[in-house]
Amino acid sequence: MLPDIRAGLRMVNASAKVGDVDAALRQARALDAHMPAAKRHVLWNTVLKACSNASACSKASEVFAEMTSRRAAPTPRTFGKLATAAARSGSLSAAEGWLQEMQRRDLQPDIVLYHAMLDAAAKAHDTSAAEKWYAEMSRARCRPDALTLTSLVDSFAKEGRYSEAERWFDRLVSMSVSPNVWTFNTLISAAGRTGNLKAAESWLPRMVELALEPDAATYNALVYAAAKREDMQAAQKWFSQMAKHSLQPTAPTYNSLISAAARSGSMSSANKWLSNMLELRISPDTLTYNALLDAAAKSGDTTAAEGWYREMREVNLEPDVVTYNVLINSQVKAANVKTALRWFSRMAESRVQPDLVSFNSLINVYSSAGNMLGAEGCMSSLRDASLTPDIRSYGALINGFAQLDPSAESTHKAEEWFSRMESNGIRATVIQYNQLLAALWKSPTPRRQDAEEIFRRMVATSVPPSRITLRTLGGILGGHAVSRLCRELGIDEGALARDGGAGPQKRLFSPAPAQTAACNSRVKRVSRLSAELMDRRGFAALARRRKCCAPLHRFFFLRFA
Numbered sequence: 166m167l168p169d170i171r172a173g174l175r176m177v178n179a180s181a182k183v184g185d186v187d188a189a190l191r192q193a194r195a196l197d198a199h200m201p202a203a204k205r206h207v208l209w210n211t212v213l214k215a216c217s218n219a220s221a222c223s224k225a226s227e228v229f230a231e232m233t234s235r236r237a238a239p240t241p242r243t244f245g246k247l248a249t250a251a252a253r254s255g256s257l258s259a260a261e262g263w264l265q266e267m268q269r270r271d272l273q274p275d276i277v278l279y280h281a282m283l284d285a286a287a288k289a290h291d292t293s294a295a296e297k298w299y300a301e302m303s304r305a306r307c308r309p310d311a312l313t314l315t316s317l318v319d320s321f322a323k324e325g326r327y328s329e330a331e332r333w334f335d336r337l338v339s340m341s342v343s344p345n346v347w348t349f350n351t352l353i354s355a356a357g358r359t360g361n362l363k364a365a366e367s368w369l370p371r372m373v374e375l376a377l378e379p380d381a382a383t384y385n386a387l388v389y390a391a392a393k394r395e396d397m398q399a400a401q402k403w404f405s406q407m408a409k410h411s412l413q414p415t416a417p418t419y420n421s422l423i424s425a426a427a428r429s430g431s432m433s434s435a436n437k438w439l440s441n442m443l444e445l446r447i448s449p450d451t452l453t454y455n456a457l458l459d460a461a462a463k464s465g466d467t468t469a470a471e472g473w474y475r476e477m478r479e480v481n482l483e484p485d486v487v488t489y490n491v492l493i494n495s496q497v498k499a500a501n502v503k504t505a506l507r508w509f510s511r512m513a514e515s516r517v518q519p520d521l522v523s524f525n526s527l528i529n530v531y532s533s534a535g536n537m538l539g540a541e542g543c544m545s546s547l548r549d550a551s552l553t554p555d556i557r558s559y560g561a562l563i564n565g566f567a568q569l570d571p572s573a574e575s576t577h578k579a580e581e582w583f584s585r586m587e588s589n590g591i592r593a594t595v596i597q598y599n600q601l602l603a604a605l606w607k608s609p610t611p612r613r614q615d616a617e618e619i620f621r622r623m624v625a626t627s628v629p630p631s632r633i634t635l636r637t638l639g640g641i642l643g644g645h646a647v648s649r650l651c652r653e654l655g656i657d658e659g660a661l662a663r664d665g666g667a668g669p670q671k672r673l674f675s676p677a678p679a680q681t682a683a684c685n686s687r688v689k690r691v692s693r694l695s696a697e698l699m700d701r702r703g704f705a706a707l708a709r710r711r712k713c714c715a716p717l718h719r720f721f722f723l724r725f726a
Contacts, residue, residue, distance in 0.1 A: 170199060177211045184219035186212070190228065197235055205237035213246035220253035239270065245277035252285035257294060260285040276307045283316035287323060295320035309337055311345040318348060322355030327364070330355050344375070350382045357390025362399060365390035381412045388418055392425035397434065400425040414445070420452045427460035432469065435460035451477070455487045462495035467504075470495050486512070486520050493526045497533065505530045519550065525557045532565025537578070540565050559586035560597050567604035576612070579604035595631050598623045602637040616641040617650065624654045632661045 173196040180189035189212045200208050209232035216225035225247050233239065244267040251259035260282055267274060279302040286294035295317055302309070314337045321330035334352060338344065349372045356365035365387060372379060384407040391399035400422055407414060419442040426434035435457055442449065454477040461469035470492060477484060489512035496505035509527055512519060519527075524547040531539035540562055547554055559582055566579035583601045587593065593601075601619060605612040620638055623630060630638075635658065639647045651658040 170196065173199075174208065174211065177208065178214075181211050181215035181218060184215055184221075186215045186219050186221055186224050186228075189215035202236070205235065206232075206240050206243065209235070209237045210240070210243050210246060213243060213250065217246045217249040217253065220250065222251045222254035222256050222259055225250035239267075239272070241267065241272050241275045242277065244272065245275060245281060248278050248281035248285070252281045252288060255285075255288045257285040257289040257291060274301075274305060276302075276310070279305070279307055280312050280316060283313065283320070287316050287320040290320075290323050292320050292324050292326065292329070309340065309342050311343055311348060313337070314342050314344055315348040315351055318355070319351050322351055322358070325359065327355045327359045327361065344377075346372070346377050346380055346383065349377065350380075350386055353383065353386040353390065357386055357393050360390075360393050362390045362394040362396060379410070381407065381415055381418070384410075384412060385415065385417045385421060389421040389424075392421045392428060395425065395428040397425050397429055397431075414447070416442070416447055416450050416453060419447065420450075420456050423453060423456035423460060427456055427463050430460075430463045432460050432464045432466065449480075449482075451482050451485055451488070454482060455485070455491060458488060458491045458495075462491050462498070465499070467495050467499050467501070484515065484517065486517050486523060489515075489517060490520070490522045490526060493523065493530075497526055497530050500533070502530050502534045521547070521552050521555060521558070524550070524552065525555070525561065528558060528561040528565075532561045532568075535565070535569060537562070537565050537569065537575075554589070554591075556586070556591050556594065556597070559583070559591065560600065563597055563600040563604070567600050567607065569607075571607040571609050573609060576604045576608040592626070593623075593628065595623075595628055595634060598628060599631065599633050599637060602634065602641070606637050606640050611641070613642055613646075617646075620650060621654070624656065630656060630661065635661055 173192065177189050177192045177196065180186075180192060193208050193212045196208060197205065209228065212228050212232075213225055216222075216228055229239070229243070229247060232243070244263050247263040248260040251257075251263060264274060264278065264282065267278070279298060282298040283295055283302075286292070286298060299309075299313070299317060302313070314334065317333045317337070318330045321327070321333060330352065334344070334348070349368050353365045353368050356362075356368070369379065369383070369387070372383070384403055387403040388400050388407075391397075391403060404414065404418065404422060407418065419438055422438045423435045426432070426438060439449065439453070439457065442453070454473055457473045458470050461467075461473060474484065474488065474492060477488070489508055492508045493505050493512075496502075496508060505526070509519070509523065512523065524543055528540045528543045528547075531537070531543060544554060544558060544562065547558065562582040563579050563586075566575045566582065569575040579601055583593065583597060586597065598619065602616060605616045605619070616638060620630070620634070623634070635647055635651075638650075642650070648658060650656075
């Protein structure tokens with residue numbers, strides 16, 4: 166008995182819709198021999214649809230190989246499904262490979278394929294690729310639509326470039342592209358991730374103007390934006406608006422509310438939202454427990470944080486890298502180095518792959534403990550894990566060497582890591598410059614010229630100095646030299662002193678250890694020089710009026726050294 170081909174295709178499509186690749190493939194194999202040759206590609210494109218919905222990139226490759234072996238001719242839609250499967254699995258290179266294969270077969274890309282390329286670029290956080298594929302799409306005269314707009318906005322949003330995401334929105338809307346709810350939700354989320362609650366809220370009226378109905382994801386994004394801003398009142402307001410519009414809160418809603426409580430350090434509020442969540446029979450997920458862990462960690466309660474970890478395991482939820490990062494950081498802040506290292510070991514035992522945050526925390530652990538050999542070993546492990554160090558990685562090492570006891574070697578190592586950071590294209594901020602100056606300040610031999618060159622380079626690269634910069638530099642060069650430099654480079658020394666809450670500028674500076682040691686060996690010479698200016702009795706009277714003779718010794722050291 167011949168199978169009903171239409172009924173068979175409906176079965177394959179039903180499996181494809183839910184991403185059940187194995188079922189779709191099994192049904193397709195049973196149906197393939199009965200399909201007309203001209204329609205065989207329809208059957209296998211439907212199986213590829215299952216791969217696409219399941220984000221199964223490697224499985225899609227296997228299905229394509231079987232499709233061609235059964236002499237089903239690929240179409241542009243075939244490659245669209247293949248590229249979409251690659252995009253959803255986060256592989257931009259695989260998506261680009263399918264496009265090249267399509268062109269090799271003299272097939273013209275269609276809008277579906279370009280959407281897949283834009284989606285792949287967004288997931289890879291590659292805005293250059295997104296712009297490139299949009300340009301290719303324009304050259305192919307494919308008209309952009311809401312999905313094009315959303316993918317472009319998403320690309321820039323995921324890279325944290327909210328203003329550029331906004332510009333792309335305005336550009337495509339001016340081309341009569343109509344945004345959808347997903348587009349606005351992406352923009353609200355993008356604004357929220359930058360902590361710009363006002364911008365996130367501004368999209369809601371524009372959405373309503375276009376007769377688009379906000380959904381649960383819209384309000385979740387607004388609650389998240391408020392949480393990121395640490396505005397618990399705004400988070401509760403948007404939660405109430407959600408209920409007012411008869412929208413059911415979800416786990417992400419409560420996760421954002423718990424996160425808002427965590428950022429404000431309120432464990433009681435976090436517990437309240439968890440109770441509310443359980444009353445509605447919404448099951449907490451890994452993100453919920455991560456938010457609770459974070460709340461406990463921010464309130465300084467490491468015991469509670471570990472308690473949430475145990476409860477998470479009891480309800481059969483698997484901790485992820487964020488879970489362990491929160492636990493490690495909570496112990497680092499509590500100066501429990503051994504416990505932090507224990508959590509890192511447990512993460513490895515659980516086969517959770519450490520990320521950049523994990524390694525940065527570990528580098529910080531070793532640096533804080535003065536174990537710079539361990540810190541440098543972590544940096545090597547970071548690279549072995551195919552991760553790229555960021556400014557926090559280098560900053561922890563520079564600061565670690567700067568905090569060691571004064572030695573020429575520790576100063577040299579701080580300079581070496583600063584140079585490596587710059588050679589890897591990471592621009593130093595005032596924090597790293599201050600750390601490097603602190604290392605020079607503690608050098609056993611005076612490094613005045615090097616310190617001045619670093620300060621000049623800092624100003625030349627438009628890094629504004631802080632009060633700490635001037636205080637550290639003053640310890641190396643002396644107050645008069647710093648004042649001269651500030652005047653020469655156009656730095657408002659007095660404003661920096663006032664901003665830091667300091668008194669007169671001369672109180673900003675303290676001599677470097679090398680200067681202090683030299684000063685101790687010259688006390689007699691300073692006393693003789695001071696005696697030439699005033700008698701011993703007058704000097705003592707002046708010292709009593711100044712409460713302390715140290716400023717005078719510094720004055721004579723800087724004046725006559």
